Amino acid sequence: MRRGVNRTAYEESWGWSHAWESCVLKQLFSSLRGTASESGSPRGGKMNVGTAHSEVNPNTRVMNSRGIWLSYVLAIGLLHVVLLSIPFVSVPVVWTLTNLIHNMGMYIFLHTVKGTPFETPDQGKARLLTHWEQMDYGVQFTASRKFLTITPIVLYFLTSFYTKYDQLHFILNTVSLMSVLIPKLPQLHGVRIFGINKY
Amino acid sequence: MRPGPGGCCCRRPALPNGCVANGELRNGYVRSSPAVAAASAAASSQIHHVTQNGGLYKRPFNEAFEETPMLVAVLTYVGYGVLTLFGYLRDFLRHWRIEKCHHATEREEQKDFVSLYQDFENFYTRNLYMRIRDNWNRPICSVPGAKVDIMERHSHDYNWSFKYTGNIIKDVINMGSYNYLGFAKNTGTCKEAAARVLEEYGAGVCSSRQEIGNLDKHEELEKLVARFLGVEAAMAYGMGFATNSMNIPAIVGKGCLILSDELNHASLVLGARLSGATIRIFKHNNMQSLEKLLKDAIVYGQPRTRRPWKKILILVEGIYSMEGSIVRLPEVIALKKKYKSYLYLDEAHSIGALGPTGRGVVEYFGLNPEDVDVMMGTFTKSFGAAGGYIGGRKELIDYLRTHSHSAVYATSLSPPVVEQIITSMKCVMGEDGTNLGKECVQQLAENTRYFRRRLKEMGFIIYGNEDSPVVPLMLYMPAKIGAFGREMLKRNIGVVVVGFPATPIIESRARFCLSAAHTKEILDTALKEINEVGDLLQLKYSRHRLVPLLDRPFDETTYEETED
Numbered sequence: 001m002r003r004g005v006n007r008t009a010y011e012e013s014w015g016w017s018h019a020w021e022s023c024v025l026k027q028l029f030s031s032l033r034g035t036a037s038e039s040g041s042p043r044g045g046k047m048n049v050g051t052a053h054s055e056v057n058p059n060t061r062v063m064n065s066r067g068i069w070l071s072y073v074l075a076i077g078l079l080h081v082v083l084l085s086i087p088f089v090s091v092p093v094v095w096t097l098t099n100l101i102h103n104m105g106m107y108i109f110l111h112t113v114k115g116t117p118f119e120t121p122d123q124g125k126a127r128l129l130t131h132w133e134q135m136d137y138g139v140q141f142t143a144s145r146k147f148l149t150i151t152p153i154v155l156y157f158l159t160s161f162y163t164k165y166d167q168l169h170f171i172l173n174t175v176s177l178m179s180v181l182i183p184k185l186p187q188l189h190g191v192r193i194f195g196i197n198k199y
Numbered sequence: 200m201r202p203g204p205g206g207c208c209c210r211r212p213a214l215p216n217g218c219v220a221n222g223e224l225r226n227g228y229v230r231s232s233p234a235v236a237a238a239s240a241a242a243s244s245q246i247h248h249v250t251q252n253g254g255l256y257k258r259p260f261n262e263a264f265e266e267t268p269m270l271v272a273v274l275t276y277v278g279y280g281v282l283t284l285f286g287y288l289r290d291f292l293r294h295w296r297i298e299k300c301h302h303a304t305e306r307e308e309q310k311d312f313v314s315l316y317q318d319f320e321n322f323y324t325r326n327l328y329m330r331i332r333d334n335w336n337r338p339i340c341s342v343p344g345a346k347v348d349i350m351e352r353h354s355h356d357y358n359w360s361f362k363y364t365g366n367i368i369k370d371v372i373n374m375g376s377y378n379y380l381g382f383a384k385n386t387g388t389c390k391e392a393a394a395r396v397l398e399e400y401g402a403g404v405c406s407s408r409q410e411i412g413n414l415d416k417h418e419e420l421e422k423l424v425a426r427f428l429g430v431e432a433a434m435a436y437g438m439g440f441a442t443n444s445m446n447i448p449a450i451v452g453k454g455c456l457i458l459s460d461e462l463n464h465a466s467l468v469l470g471a472r473l474s475g476a477t478i479r480i481f482k483h484n485n486m487q488s489l490e491k492l493l494k495d496a497i498v499y500g501q502p503r504t505r506r507p508w509k510k511i512l513i514l515v516e517g518i519y520s521m522e523g524s525i526v527r528l529p530e531v532i533a534l535k536k537k538y539k540s541y542l543y544l545d546e547a548h549s550i551g552a553l554g555p556t557g558r559g560v561v562e563y564f565g566l567n568p569e570d571v572d573v574m575m576g577t578f579t580k581s582f583g584a585a586g587g588y589i590g591g592r593k594e595l596i597d598y599l600r601t602h603s604h605s606a607v608y609a610t611s612l613s614p615p616v617v618e619q620i621i622t623s624m625k626c627v628m629g630e631d632g633t634n635l636g637k638e639c640v641q642q643l644a645e646n647t648r649y650f651r652r653r654l655k656e657m658g659f660i661i662y663g664n665e666d667s668p669v670v671p672l673m674l675y676m677p678a679k680i681g682a683f684g685r686e687m688l689k690r691n692i693g694v695v696v697v698g699f700p701a702t703p704i705i706e707s708r709a710r711f712c713l714s715a716a717h718t719k720e721i722l723d724t725a726l727k728e729i730n731e732v733g734d735l736l737q738l739k740y741s742r743h744r745l746v747p748l749l750d751r752p753f754d755e756t757t758y759e760e761t762e763d
Binding site for chain 1: 273276
């Protein structure tokens with residue numbers, strides 16, 4: 001895993017990310033709704049006492065469950081409506097706030113909180129992994145991962161439009177978008193920069 | 200049932216005739232291809248009542264897992280989201296000592312050490328499970344037959360500790376015990392026989408089978424079990440879980456392949472893991488998934504060396520107790536023969552509960568017991584005892600007697616328990632001179648059909664096969680788990696409720712286990728109360744309303760019409 005900013009590694013990582021982005025766009029409309037259970041993740045049988053299924057870590061499947069994408073979009077809508085109902089706040093500020101709060105929430109819940117809220121039978125393999133890293137047992141480019149990458153981008157486009165591309169708003173929104181997109185890169189799987197959030 | 204293309208996810212083998220000619224096996228997802236559905240909809244209404252799948256199934260296989268309504272799924276996530284947020288808030292309050300902290304924490308002087316208690320891993324237990332903990336581990340104080348006495352308890356600190364009030368809730372209708380044939384009682388021939396043997400042989404054996412713990416009672420039991428199942432020989436073990444976990448390592452090892460169903464029990468998964476074989480999981484009861492895995496295994500062999508697998512073992516259960524589904528045994532056996540692999544069938548819940556004479560899922564489908572290589576089962580559920588057995592060919596059982604850990608190291612069955620099994624098994628077989636066993640098996644089948652039909656008519660979403668005595672009723676939302684359990688206890692009915700992470704996150708359920716000991720009056724009382732609670736908690740999610748039958752007698756060929 002690459003750490004820090006090594007020049008050749010940096011250039012290499014940008015070359016990789018271009019390939020990754022085109023890959024995402026190519027695959028986006030053809031396989032957005034694929035099921036994650038066909039992703040072929042290697043799941044050996046493990047001891048599960050007290051569960052009705054042989055799923056070692058149920059956290060990996062949460063984002064693929066029925067209705068969760070819709071719930072997520074509705075939650076963003078609810079946040080936006082609540083912010084809109086605050087008086088004396090203008091529409092561009094509301095959009096920027098929506099974007100910032102959404103990205104902050106996503107960063108905390110997907111990229112900061114580690115482990116599982118319940119005991120798993122695999123003796124804690126996922127204890128040091130964030131939820132993003134646990135999704136689908138680390139398989140990249142599954143449908144849920146693509147969805148969760150696209151949503152902040154779409155929100156960013158909407159926010160840029162509604163803030164009329166104002167400079168201050170642009171800076172805030174772009175920084176916030178980067179903070180939520182960069183941890184999702186496959187190259188940063190398991191990477192802890194400067195040891196932040198390692199244990 | 201005429202399946203609609205949008206709502207119901209009924210998985211039934213609805214074959215157009217073309218596939219029968221090829222001998223190809225399919226179970227059709229009617230939802231997936233509207234063209235096939237339209238073409239076969241006309242044909243399927245004709246082949247509805249007769250054999251399907253080219254004669255593999257001698258009776259219709261009606262299994263349904265209705266899809267979660269979208270609104271319910273969204274509200275379930277809202278529920279879990281609110282609980283999570285409140286959980287974080289409460290953890291914050293506990294951390295800053297604003298609220299009293301009930302769970303274990305380290306001492307002050309150890310706070311800077313590496314943490315002893317994984318706080319986040321207990322998040323779910325602390326904040327969700329504790330709130331509704333009074334629905335589980337309820338102490339009972341009578342034999343758990345059709346009715347049971349429960350000790351009343353209440354809690355002053357929101358379920359962190361319980362105190363007994365001293366009252367006993369009497370005659371609670373017991374819908375939670377795996378008492379399929381009603382042998383959980385403390386009166387009758389079984390009890391007298393067991394008491395006699397207790398006086399004669401004592402309570403314990405104090406040895407393993409190989410040393411000095413092999414009693415004549417064990418030999419008698421094993422011969423009886425072999426005769427009951429229709430196999431050459433059988434062996435009995437003291438614990439059902441240990442039967443699976445210690446015998447699978449004895450029959451497969453490194454270099455073998457295990458194909459295990461998604462929803463297999465913990466004992467099977469542990470046994471598979473302990474054996475050291477490679478494990479691949481196929482989707483629940485999905486024969487295409489199994490066939491694909493078998494094909495890939497035979498074509499590609501072992502992962503790096505491409506050598507052929509030494510053995511391929513398919514692990515399935517007879518009835519899956521969380522879903523209420525029955526394994527598609529005819530298709531599994533056909534696949535097993537086609538690809539020359541072995542079959543291990545765990546009949547923990549289906550022995551005694553399925554089949555016209557209670558011989559299990561093999562008899563239910565009218566198949567030959569010799570087709571199943573290893574027949575495993577337990578005596579815990581239908582026979583009112585404890586322990587497990589393995590049945591199969593004599594060579595297999597002789598091998599297991601020397602190579603299985605349970606046989607060599609574990610204590611053998613206790614004599615009164617053995618006598619209970621012998622008496623109850625003879626009763627089921629009809630060899631005790633009465634008709635009691637046959638009546639019990641029939642009563643269970645009637646109860647199953649009746650209960651499931653009535654619940655479906657009321658509009659609940661019920662999972663599983665029509666003939667399975669395990670009835671999961673979907674609750675979905677986390678708050679309803681606790682509410683359902685408590686409301687049912689208020690109305691004197693004891694049920695088992697299950698939630699995440701034991702089930703998938705949106706599929707929490709209440710699970711009813713029917714018994715031959717339940718009379719129709721008991722079932723009617725229970726159904727009335729379930730109806731009331733269903734209205735109170737708005738649990739009637741099903742979008743397929745059944746037309747209620749009027750006065751049709753119980754018989755195997757009665758089917759319901761569905762209105763969409």
